[in-house]
Amino acid sequence: MASEQALAWARVRASLRESAGPRVFEQWLKPIELVPSDDAESIRLALPSAFVTNWVRSHYADRLAMEFQRVLPDVRLVSIETRPRTTPPVVVTAQTPPIPLAEVASLCAAGDRVASGARQLVPTRRRTVASTRPVMPRIATPAAPAPAAVAPTPVVAAPAPVAVPPSLAASVAKKRATAKPTSPLAPAAIPTAIPAETQPVPAPMARDETPVTPRPVFGVSIPAPEPLIAPRAAMDRPALDPRLTFNRFVVDSSNMVAFNAACALAEPGVPRFSPLFLHGGTGQGKTHLMNAIGHAYQAAVPSAQVLYMSAERFMFEFVSALRARDTHAFKARLRSADLLMIDDLQFIAGKGSTQEEFFHTINEIVLNGKRLVICADRAPQALDAIEPRIVSRLSAGLVADIKAPNLALRRAILDRKMADLPDAVVPVEVIELIAARINTNIRELEGALNRVVAYAQLTGQRVDMDFAVQTLGDTLRGAERRVTIDDIQKLVTQFFDLKPLDMVSARRSRSVARPRQIAMYLAKRLTTRSLPEIGRKFGGRDHSTVIHAVRKIEQLRDTDREIDSAVRVLLRELEA
Template sequence: MAFSVARIGEADDAVAKAWARVRTNLRHSAGQRLFDQWLKPAVLVDGSDAETVRIGLPSAFMTTWVKSHYADRLFFEFRAFLPTLRSVSIETVAEARPQRAITVETPAPSAEPARAPARKTEAASFDPRFTFERFVVDASNRVALNAARALAEPGRPRFSPLYLHSGTGQGKTHLMHAIGHAFLDACPDATALYMPAERFMFEFVQALRARDTHSFKARLRGVDLLMIDDLQFIAGKDSTQEEFFHTVNEFMGAGKRLVIAADRSPMTLDGIEPRLLSRLGSGLVADIKAPELELRRAILSAKLADAPDAVVPGDVLELLASRITGSVRELEGALNRVVAYAQLNGEAISLDFAIGVLGDQLRGSQRRVTIDEIQKAVSTHFDLKPIDLLSARRAVAVARPRQIAMYLAKRLTTRSLPEIGRKFGNRDHSTVIHAVRRIEELRGTDRDIDSAVNALMRQLER
């Protein structure tokens, strides 16, 4: 018997070491986001021999997904370390107590069976980039930020639920992840779960089919902080809304933290039951408005600070901030695209390079400003006649407004340099280049010029 126990102990240790290596390999091959969402919650349920390994996941839906996408991969990964392995079993263990639940981050003591800590499994989907410190704030999102900070504070929450709403890509998801980070930092023993509404729906439907709704309910209602994103996706799904309504009631009744995000305010959501809307509106509702120009500039500066090797001229940043106004996500994506293209092609970033890379995106996001409109606005601003901008006059009172008009034509239209030159009295494209560079220089040293350009841009982009 002593010999048998020793052999089991050796196999258990070998399987545990193999599991740690397999997880490391999967993290690299699957990518951090997919690994965090689907594979990191997995625990080693039974590694008592090197022929059969049991892997457990906290829900039937996750089990089904991992089986269909990673069953073969898990087997071959284990076989690389355990040549005698015959099978890998993937199963749901939400209600079971695994014989030895081991994760890379927190190995459970071998002397006592233990369930994997909920924080390690559920908080895995919190993006490390999305913290309060990295959230760029101004008047458009300050209320939402302050509400998010308040909800993350330890102690009994001052309000719950917190309902965040805004258009796509304005920072709702960032704030939800930041709440998760801050709450778990303040309360290390607490548990938190972030879940898109679509995943809530799919897991609930899977639980219904498996006749295992108890595990699903216990998992969600057992955490201290629950966050559901993109609520609009359960519109019209009656059974899902019924379950979600009871989950909301449970959290409110227990005084626990609940955060909901959607693309509209509660009372303007279509296809959602009135009683659920009433519950959601009974907490704190905070909206996030589209970012103004100054916030867009600050967001780009913050984003650029994360890429110290990227050299992006000020005129390119100004182009992005002034022309891409739809969402923060779109703005950051445009900057990423310009930087990536420059690095892949080994080119320096310039205004012309950025316009070439983002041509379709810039044309799709801008109001159709014409050179004629620019000339009219500039001549009115400087009390000139439009014909003066086309003339050969070189007096500063005319030449400087002409250069500003050329600069704005380059910034606010997709016309080529020769086309712009022709619209200003058939001037050469080199004249346009000189004008653009000169105004860019003056904006950094001459407050009056910079104010004039900003005022004209605001006027033309309305």
């Protein structure tokens, strides 16, 4: 097991060297060492200092866990800890044992030789004292009684010291008194003994090797960070809604293509197509299908990495990574996903740097043969302020639209919702009323039913037509008068037998330009949108173009019967 971990660590180091760059690797990642372990599900990494350990935890914990899981799928935990100190502290005794008189006599007999040698040894001793900073002992003379030795904890054996004669000690003391101190840490006392030059000097220990002890703040002790680092659970299991599955999706002709495409993409094996682009109006079931894809693919491939986020969340995390100067972790997290799903793509319109990162992300996902699902409120070619290269990549896969639900589908959705409310009693005529009057948004359709049931339970009243109309008064009136620019464009293209893209294209032929002007006229009359907003919905045109279209249609209605008749028919259908 240890050999497998060593081979895996070699591959991980090579990957980190290539991805992080030589500067970051040499400074922060190269000192990492693998601690041998027999546990197949955990990896222990050690660093020489607490400062470097905290930095690696903050910036590369997720990346290390992900790299090890690629090489060793059984790994579940990667711990990053500070390497324990192996060198025991060197303790210098405060007192020196007495020197035998026989040795002192022999040394005094060789006076000149000892004195000349002492001139060379004293500066060396001063440098040693300054570097190791021991507690200096007192001067011991042959006549003075020997003080009791203090027991060291622990005691490091050293060669026998050499005694200094009194005459030499007095000379050294005189010189030291007149000389300038070389360091504020230099002791003022003269040592009794000078160690031999061969005595090893203990190396100063690194400050970061000492364990970090949390200091209390306002009387509250802050716990130290735990050394065990696990991969983020959000990457393993995205925040999918458990209610939104394929079994709870009501299928009809308006959404059958999108439903079958979603089921096909969720199957294991090589995907038939990628990306899958789902588009439709608000509340038509796009988010439901994305969650269902995530649930089904996780059930089929439990080890797969599934990531679901909105385009707004993508932009927020990207900007946060730029500010933290840690875009590498953001890129690695998204591009390592086996299934990447991004909702509401229209929210990154006009965001240049975000669109550039989004392009490289989806390009990497598609080139690696992974699954990509994108949702928006309109087709790729109709998206405003989206780079053409992104539109081209999204159009290369399967584009499926979800149309507004018809009356039969709305009834089926309400029946499916009633199955989840076994205690609720709602007459069939109330179901028919809700299905007939709320015809654009499935969320509003289900919300209206929930409101009727909740009001009946809270007030204790029986649900009937009068109760439903009184409870849903504002909702029903709002559904009657609400007309959107998308509805106008759709109806105009059907009336004049055009394609939806003609409403936003640059074509200026009369067969296309005149219906487009009629749609602008109806948008100005039936909606509360401003002129610039209407222009943006028609291919990013200027507000002056909208003003010209409105004035032109008003003039033609007075002179051209066909134009006036077409406008009247469209107004009746939209107002109905």
